Amino acid sequence: MTKRKNQLTHPLDSLVRTDRIPHIWCPGCGIGTAFSACLIAMKSSGIDLQKTTMVSGIGCSARVPGYTNLDSYHTTHGRAIPFATGMKLGNPELNVVVFSGDGDLFAIGGNHFIHGARRNMDITVICVNNLNYGMTGGQVAATTPSMSKTTTTPMGNPEPPFNLPLLAFASGATYVARWTILHTRELTKSIEEALQRRGFSFIEVLAPCPTGYGRRNRERPLDSLRFYQEKSIVKNDAHPADIILDYQKGITLGTFVNVDRPTFTDIYEKTCRLDPAACM
Amino acid sequence: MRPEVLTGEHFLTGDEACAEGALAAGCRFFGAYPITPATEIAEHMALHLPEVGGTFIQMEDEIAAMASVLGASCAGAKSMTATSGPGFSLMMENLGLGIYTETPCVLVNVQRAGPSTGLPTMPAQGDMMQARWGSHGHYEIIALAPSSPQEMFYQTITAFNLSEIFRLPVLIMADEVTGHLSEKVVIPEAAAIKLQTRKLPKGRKDRFKPFQPGPDGIPPMAAAGEGYGIHVTGLTHDERGYPVMSPDAHEKLVARIVGKIRNNLHRIIETESYRLDDAEIALISYGVSARSSLAAVDEAREKGIKAGLLRLITVWPFPEELIASLAKRMKALVTVEINLGQIHLEVERCSRGQCPAFLVGHAGGTVISPDRILESLEAISK
Numbered sequence A: 001m002t003k004r005k006n007q008l009t010h011p012l013d014s015l016v017r018t019d020r021i022p023h024i025w026c027p028g029c030g031i032g033t034a035f036s037a038c039l040i041a042m043k044s045s046g047i048d049l050q051k052t053t054m055v056s057g058i059g060c061s062a063r064v065p066g067y068t069n070l071d072s073y074h075t076t077h078g079r080a081i082p083f084a085t086g087m088k089l090g091n092p093e094l095n096v097v098v099f100s101g102d103g104d105l106f107a108i109g110g111n112h113f114i115h116g117a118r119r120n121m122d123i124t125v126i127c128v129n130n131l132n133y134g135m136t137g138g139q140v141a142a143t144t145p146s147m148s149k150t151t152t153t154p155m156g157n158p159e160p161p162f163n164l165p166l167l168a169f170a171s172g173a174t175y176v177a178r179w180t181i182l183h184t185r186e187l188t189k190s191i192e193e194a195l196q197r198r199g200f201s202f203i204e205v206l207a208p209c210p211t212g213y214g215r216r217n218r219e220r221p222l223d224s225l226r227f228y229q230e231k232s233i234v235k236n237d238a239h240p241a242d243i244i245l246d247y248q249k250g251i252t253l254g255t256f257v258n259v260d261r262p263t264f265t266d267i268y269e270k271t272c273r274l275d276p277a278a279c280m
Numbered sequence B: 001m002r003p004e005v006l007t008g009e010h011f012l013t014g015d016e017a018c019a020e021g022a023l024a025a026g027c028r029f030f031g032a033y034p035i036t037p038a039t040e041i042a043e044h045m046a047l048h049l050p051e052v053g054g055t056f057i058q059m060e061d062e063i064a065a066m067a068s069v070l071g072a073s074c075a076g077a078k079s080m081t082a083t084s085g086p087g088f089s090l091m092m093e094n095l096g097l098g099i100y101t102e103t104p105c106v107l108v109n110v111q112r113a114g115p116s117t118g119l120p121t122m123p124a125q126g127d128m129m130q131a132r133w134g135s136h137g138h139y140e141i142i143a144l145a146p147s148s149p150q151e152m153f154y155q156t157i158t159a160f161n162l163s164e165i166f167r168l169p170v171l172i173m174a175d176e177v178t179g180h181l182s183e184k185v186v187i188p189e190a191a192a193i194k195l196q197t198r199k200l201p202k203g204r205k206d207r208f209k210p211f212q213p214g215p216d217g218i219p220p221m222a223a224a225g226e227g228y229g230i231h232v233t234g235l236t237h238d239e240r241g242y243p244v245m246s247p248d249a250h251e252k253l254v255a256r257i258v259g260k261i262r263n264n265l266h267r268i269i270e271t272e273s274y275r276l277d278d279a280e281i282a283l284i285s286y287g288v289s290a291r292s293s294l295a296a297v298d299e300a301r302e303k304g305i306k307a308g309l310l311r312l313i314t315v316w317p318f319p320e321e322l323i324a325s326l327a328k329r330m331k332a333l334v335t336v337e338i339n340l341g342q343i344h345l346e347v348e349r350c351s352r353g354q355c356p357a358f359l360v361g362h363a364g365g366t367v368i369s370p371d372r373i374l375e376s377l378e379a380i381s382k
Helices: A002-008 A031-045 A061-067 A080-090 A102-108 A109-121 A164-171 A185-198 A222-233 A264-271 B014-027 B041-046 B062-074 B084-100 B128-133 B149-166 B176-180 B248-264 B287-302 B318-330 B345-352 B370-381
Strands: A054-056 A071-074 A094-100 A124-129 A174-182 A201-206 A233-236 A249-259 B006-013 B029-032 B055-058 B079-083 B105-113 B119-123 B143-145 B171-174 B182-187 B231-233 B269-275 B281-285 B307-312 B315-316 B332-338 B356-361
Touching: A031 A061, A031 A094, A031 A185, A054 A061, A054 A080, A061 A071, A061 A094, A061 B231, A080 A094, A080 A102, A080 A109, A080 A264, A080 B029, A080 B055, A080 B062, A094 A102, A102 A109, A102 A124, A102 A164, A102 A201, A109 A164, A109 A174, A109 B062, A124 A185, A164 A201, A164 A249, A174 A185, A185 A201, A185 A249, A222 A233, A222 A249, B006 B014, B006 B149, B014 B041, B014 B079, B014 B149, B014 B171, B014 B176, B014 B182, B029 B041, B029 B062, B041 B055, B041 B084, B041 B176, B062 B079, B062 B084, B062 B105, B079 B084, B084 B105, B084 B128, B084 B171, B084 B248, B105 B149, B105 B176, B119 B176, B128 B143, B128 B171, B128 B315, B143 B149, B143 B307, B149 B171, B149 B176, B149 B182, B171 B176, B171 B287, B281 B287, B281 B318, B281 B370, B287 B307, B287 B332, B287 B370, B307 B318, B318 B332, B318 B345, B332 B345, B332 B370, B345 B356, B356 B370
Parallel strands: A054 A071, A054 A094, A071 B231, A094 A124, A124 A201, A174 A201, A233 A249, B029 B055, B029 B079, B079 B105, B105 B171, B143 B171, B281 B307, B281 B332, B332 B356
Antiparallel strands: A174 A249, B006 B182, B105 B119, B143 B315, B269 B307
């Protein structure tokens, strides 16, 4: 009986809304791996999970909070970071984790991302980058490689993509890392580190989207994983301007930034709670 | 350190009075973005919110401001923002999220003349239909229209109370003149201000369903971090908060959310009557235009025209039955507002053909003078 019970439970079940499974993700999708890495990190980090809340925008990756058995908020497209900002300031005791996709966080939500990083808002932002808008069927995103085909760039993408860690660094993020879903241990460790530290932490997770992106670019799920294995170079502490994400040359992975800087709240408490007579 | 309630007599602008009302109502988060003529609300809050333990942040745009307000409310803080036309347009997206996720908060629109950038420093009342229908999908909304700085103070408290009772964003549809006008504002003792707070969950945390309504149609609200493990989504959802993609679930949820207002009209709608008892022509107005209308009624009476005024303190939900009963006993209804006919359309609809409905209005930029209203009254009464 005990054996049967063991077979039926998964170590992460307590963190999953099992009554919501099956999930919406396609076969070969990488989001599930990023999801489980996040849950493992949440458990191992030792943070108070009752005080932990997940926030997302819209898209495939934005469905993660809905499957997580914690307080979770599935908000509007691109607006997870300002929503999370309000949550953190409304109750500074909360650990606020934004889990969303590249289209959500960097196209429609790009402005919010750079300002969240600039303020060093004490939140953790995990971005699954699958190089396209998956939920709507594979359209070009701000992260789609040049010349790649999507339903809205049928002849090839004429635009260059963002280098997300460089953008995060330039905007002021105090923790910046990039991993792939093949590098689950490093990814998990990185999320754990981000959850335990204060300040704006950003982790990019490269993940295949065979349905939306792969099939139009001759990239099967295993091709993506093989690529992650063969072409990735781990260079911790590399300058974000030097890291690459180039399907010919390779991908730089690692933790690139991990610095201390006072958060928005730290500075607000010190400067804004003075007697107003003293400031006017 | 200042008290939370600034009891006493003050000389304040409407914008400042609004901010004082918010502080007195227990607002502890303000998500800002500057815009004329609402900026002074943000400035007052930036200075005084930290003194009462609250937090002010100026966000990167109005979209973010409104999103942050919802986030703060979900974390348990009474929260608000203030804007004007262009910012109001940007806030419509997350206003819809607030309505559908039943997140209490207050959104002030100090109206200026539009469309687009329009006349930034000049008054209008051209966003009244945007207030009603500006976010996509079908919903009901509560919108109040203050006519003075004193009312800016009280209506902000009322807006917070209504938002907490009904778990909805509540709008204050002010105008540039009311926002910038300085007048005496009397702030009572804290004990004399009745405050409402959201209904909290009871019972076992693991069995709590965040969108299971009480008998009044309103679900108790758990904040993040309290151990309820709730899910909140802008997708159509069931009582557990889980997405459900079906017309039946959608009908049930939208009907309940709409019902929160439709079934409580008597608790929400407030109007004020002036010399209506023996009137033959009723002016219907709100905000700064109601002040011009009030003067016009007295002047008309001096000329022997039996005019009266119905001032809308609540504009949405619309006092449909009251307008219908007025239309029954009036020779004409005249709506006075700074636009080319918005509330006028509602008045016309609600008069149900029982009497003619007229509009005194213009596109915006200045208040409507009592003289213009009087001219119309004279023409109509002939």
